[in-house]
Amino acid sequence: MSTLSFHDVRVRYGSHTVLDDVSLEVADGQTVGLVGESGCGKSTLARAAVGLAPLTGGQILLDGRPVPNRGRRPVQMVFQDPYSSLDPRMTVGESLAEAMPERLGRTARQAEIARLLALVHLDAARAADLPVRLSGGQRQRVALARALAARPQVILADEITSALDVSVQGAVLNLIRDMRRDLGLSMLFISHNLAVVRYVADQVAVLHNGQIVEFGPTAQVLGAPRHDYTRHLLAALPGAVPLKEQM
Numbered sequence: 001m002s003t004l005s006f007h008d009v010r011v012r013y014g015s016h017t018v019l020d021d022v023s024l025e026v027a028d029g030q031t032v033g034l035v036g037e038s039g040c041g042k043s044t045l046a047r048a049a050v051g052l053a054p055l056t057g058g059q060i061l062l063d064g065r066p067v068p069n070r071g072r073r074p075v076q077m078v079f080q081d082p083y084s085s086l087d088p089r090m091t092v093g094e095s096l097a098e099a100m101p102e103r104l105g106r107t108a109r110q111a112e113i114a115r116l117l118a119l120v121h122l123d124a125a126r127a128a129d130l131p132v133r134l135s136g137g138q139r140q141r142v143a144l145a146r147a148l149a150a151r152p153q154v155i156l157a158d159e160i161t162s163a164l165d166v167s168v169q170g171a172v173l174n175l176i177r178d179m180r181r182d183l184g185l186s187m188l189f190i191s192h193n194l195a196v197v198r199y200v201a202d203q204v205a206v207l208h209n210g211q212i213v214e215f216g217p218t219a220q221v222l223g224a225p226r227h228d229y230t231r232h233l234l235a236a237l238p239g240a241v242p243l244k245e246q247m
Contacts, residue, residue: 002028002062002063002074002153002154002186003025003026003027003028003062003063003186004025004026004049004060004061004062004067004075004153004154004186004188005024005025005026005059005060005061005062005064006022006023006024006025006045006049006058006059006060007023007058007059007060007061008021008022008023008057008058008059009021009022009023009045009048009055009057009058009059009060010022010055010056010057010058011041011044011045011048011053011054011055011056012056017210018041018044018053018210019041019044019045019048019210020209020210020211021057021058021211022041022045022058022207022210022211022212023212024045024205024212024215026154026186026187026188027186028186029180029184029185029186030186030187030202030203031176031180031185031186031187031189031200031201031202031203032187032188032189032201032202032203032204032205033189033190033191033197033198033200033201033203033204033205033218034046034188034189034190034191034204034205034207035190035191035192035193035194035197035204035205035206035207035233036192036206036207036208036233037192037208037233038192040207040208040209040210041207041209041210042158042190042192042207043080043158043159043190045190045207046077046156046158046188046190047077048060049067049075049077049156049188050067050069050073050075050076050077050156051067051069052077062074062075062153062154063153072101072150072151073150073152074152074153074154075152075153075154075155075156076147076148076150076152076154076155076156077147077155077156077157077158078140078143078144078147078155078156078157078158078160079143079158079160080158080159080160080162080163081163082136082137082139082140082142082143082160082163082164083131083136083139083163085139085143086131086139086142086143086146087131088130088131088132089130090130090131091127091128091129091130092113092117092126092127092128092129092130092131092134092142093110093113093127093128095142095146096112096113096116096117096127096142096145096146096149097109097113097149099146099147099149099150100112100149100150101150101151110127112149113127114127116145116148116149117142117145119145119148119179119182119183120141120142120144120145120148120175120179121141121175121178122138122141122142122145126138126142135168136163136164136165136168137164137165137168137171137172140160140161140164140172141172141175143160144160144175144179148179148183153186154185154186154187154188155185155186155187155188156187156188156190157176157187157188157189157190158190159190159191159192160172161173161191161193161196162191162192162193169196173196173199173200176189176200177199177200180200189201194222194233194234194237195237197218197222198218198222201218202217202218203215203216203217203218203221204216204217204218204221204222206221206227206229206230206233208227208229213227213229213230214226214227214229214230222234
């Protein structure tokens with residue numbers, strides 16, 4: 001795996017600045033949680049890394065070189081909505097095969113599809129299914145498998161559990177932890193849910209109004225936050241101690 005670095009990244013749409021000199025590093029084999037309220041620029045940062053949001057300034061580098069946006073894509077993104085991220089006309093197997101960097105013979109392709117489905121804890125028989133036959137959690141697992149099919153060096157997971165039922169979220173989060181352990185994946189895990197980030201991330205970056213206001217080890221940032229905005233996010237968690245009682 002590799003290191004993904006954001007250096008003074010700026011994204012502006014007209015007069016509106018979405019990201020303002022954001023610098024962040026997703027180190028080799030690490031999971032970095034990116035948290036903040038809706039509209040703070042979290043998804044824009046991820047989309048910029050895969051060429052879906054144009055930079056106004058700064059650089060996004062993979063191991064010191066610009067992230068390629070053509071040919072093989074070493075940085076892969078998994079989107080929030082598992083119902084729209086898969087082509088409804090393509091079987092699971094066809095979706096996975098399309099994402100593979102090489103065109104394999106039939107036997108090798110079927111073996112690779114089965115391997116990818118096993119990685120996300122799905123039976124190989126699911127390869128013949130259309131997305132309509134899958135639950136939300138199963139679709140998100142297929143979306144993860146599709147990202148892995150491209151043999152990425154870094155995965156960007158954008159709110160991948162927020163559209164799922166609570167009962168399914170835990171299974172997907174456990175899968176993320178398993179993938180990180182078994183594959184050594186580098187991952188930027190984007191979420192507005194600090195409890196989810198606490199479970200999967202090694203480090204946490206807090207984004208507020210397009211700027212990183214706090215960054216550090218998960219236990220440190222969420223256990224002893226230094227910035228008022230981080231404390232406000234923590235206070236919004238169910239069962240959290242009100243801010244005045246924390247002071």
